[in-house]
Amino acid sequence: MQYSNRANAIAPFFAMAFGEKATALESQGRSVIRLNIGEPDFGAPPAVQQAMQQAVANNNLPYTGALGDRRLREAIAEFYYTQHQIRLNPNRVVVTAGASAALLLTCAALINPGDEVLMGDPSYPCNRQFVKTFGGDVNLVPTGASSQFQLNSKLVSDNWNANTKALMIATPSNPTGTAVTLDELDKMCAFAKARNAWRIIDEIYLDLSDHAPGPAKSVLAVDDGAIVINSFSKFFGMTGWRLGWMVVPEDMVEVIERLAQNLYICPSTPAQLAALACFTPDTLALCEARRQSLLTRRNIVLAGLEKAGLCVPVAPSGAFYVYIDVSSTGLTAMTFCEQLLSETGVALTPGNDFGNSDADRYVRLSYATSEQILHEGLKRIQAFTAAR
Numbered sequence: 222m223q224y225s226n227r228a229n230a231i232a233p234f235f236a237m238a239f240g241e242k243a244t245a246l247e248s249q250g251r252s253v254i255r256l257n258i259g260e261p262d263f264g265a266p267p268a269v270q271q272a273m274q275q276a277v278a279n280n281n282l283p284y285t286g287a288l289g290d291r292r293l294r295e296a297i298a299e300f301y302y303t304q305h306q307i308r309l310n311p312n313r314v315v316v317t318a319g320a321s322a323a324l325l326l327t328c329a330a331l332i333n334p335g336d337e338v339l340m341g342d343p344s345y346p347c348n349r350q351f352v353k354t355f356g357g358d359v360n361l362v363p364t365g366a367s368s369q370f371q372l373n374s375k376l377v378s379d380n381w382n383a384n385t386k387a388l389m390i391a392t393p394s395n396p397t398g399t400a401v402t403l404d405e406l407d408k409m410c411a412f413a414k415a416r417n418a419w420r421i422i423d424e425i426y427l428d429l430s431d432h433a434p435g436p437a438k439s440v441l442a443v444d445d446g447a448i449v450i451n452s453f454s455k456f457f458g459m460t461g462w463r464l465g466w467m468v469v470p471e472d473m474v475e476v477i478e479r480l481a482q483n484l485y486i487c488p489s490t491p492a493q494l495a496a497l498a499c500f501t502p503d504t505l506a507l508c509e510a511r512r513q514s515l516l517t518r519r520n521i522v523l524a525g526l527e528k529a530g531l532c533v534p535v536a537p538s539g540a541f542y543v544y545i546d547v548s549s550t551g552l553t554a555m556t557f558c559e560q561l562l563s564e565t566g567v568a569l570t571p572g573n574d575f576g577n578s579d580a581d582r583y584v585r586l587s588y589a590t591s592e593q594i595l596h597e598g599l600k601r602i603q604a605f606t607a608a609r
Contacts, residue, residue: 235570236585239257240568253562253566254594256586257568259540261455261460261511272496282490283490286487287486288314294314314468325484326480327450330477331421338385338421340359345395370399371390371400372409381416387418391424392422392423398540420446431539453499456508464488518589521588522595526599530549531606532545542586544572545583571583
């Protein structure tokens with residue numbers, strides 16, 4: 222049987238592959254610590270779980286509109302005001318089947334074969350695959366510690382081409398946890414806008430930013446025409462619920478609606494009804510407390526990695542990831558992860574998942590797990606590096 226060139230060209234997702242190896246070790250009775258997947262251990266807030274139970278008990282779960290339940294769209298728009306001081310027309314909010322569906326819709330709406338999308342290296346690997354699926358070309362621009370592992374205005378201008386049609390930025394970023402300043406984001410978006418190019422900004426981890434003393438700042442504060450991708454998975458801890466959203470310019474809403482109707486009809490009705498409970502004062506206060514706990518976990522991890530003799534070139538300022546330079550061990554990222562898992566039962570993700578530039582020297586650690594597990598994982602990492 223012949224499979225498509227598109228399917229054959231997609232590379233494996235190493236974070237998931239190492240998860241499968243970890244599962245195999247567990248089946249052999251080994252103690253495994255999973256620091257490879259970006260999945261918060263908190264789970265959905267209790268009020269959301271209760272709302273889901275109520276929605277299912279009522280047994281009235283028809284399709285919603287393709288753009289999502291109107292009440293949820295309004296609640297998300299209000300969230301932008303209370304959380305980010307941005308007034309937003311609910312008509313511009315599109316509820317999606319996870320942030321992945323938002324990226325799918327965005328690429329389907331914007332990309333023609335041969336169009337180029339500019340994004341940084343390292344970055345979330347699935348973004349590249351969405352672009353390529355619709356025939357687009359990815360201009361993966363190498364970044365480094367000097368630019369916080371993020372694109373900046375100089376890198377964007379230096380790498381812009383005649384067929385560049387869109388700029389895609391995640392801030393804070395997966396895998397590095399680093400963020401772009403609002404001023405720098407403004408400059409990059411203005412540059413792209415002046416060339417009639419789309420600005421696609423992934424803000425999935427925005428509300429997990431270390432943003433004291435003020436609130437986190439959405440790109441919409443400086444570029445109202447940007448396409449914003451977000452999710453219930455990270456700040457609200459609802460990974461398996463597969464619910465996200467996007468904010469689009471008003472003239473794009475009808476295009477997105479037609480695409481959503483045909484590609485997946487609508488997001489999950491019970492998940493949407495339950496998600497309404499995300500925006501109560503009690504739930505938001507709980508999520509803020511969880512964000513604070515992640516900052517404590519970050520400090521534990523940074524101290525533990527320093528004790529292990531491993532370098533973190535740029536400390537994360539958001540999300541729950543640390544991007545670690547393991548070159549001092551003399552091992553490549555892939556070998557480091559394979560041997561660490563085999564010898565100690567600790568699963569990390571090699572940088573090869575996230576790009577090409579210096580990927581062999583970096584690994585990603587997710588600290589979205591309990592302090593107890595982090596302490597044990599770091600103890601094992603320290604013993605591993607000490608033996609080399």
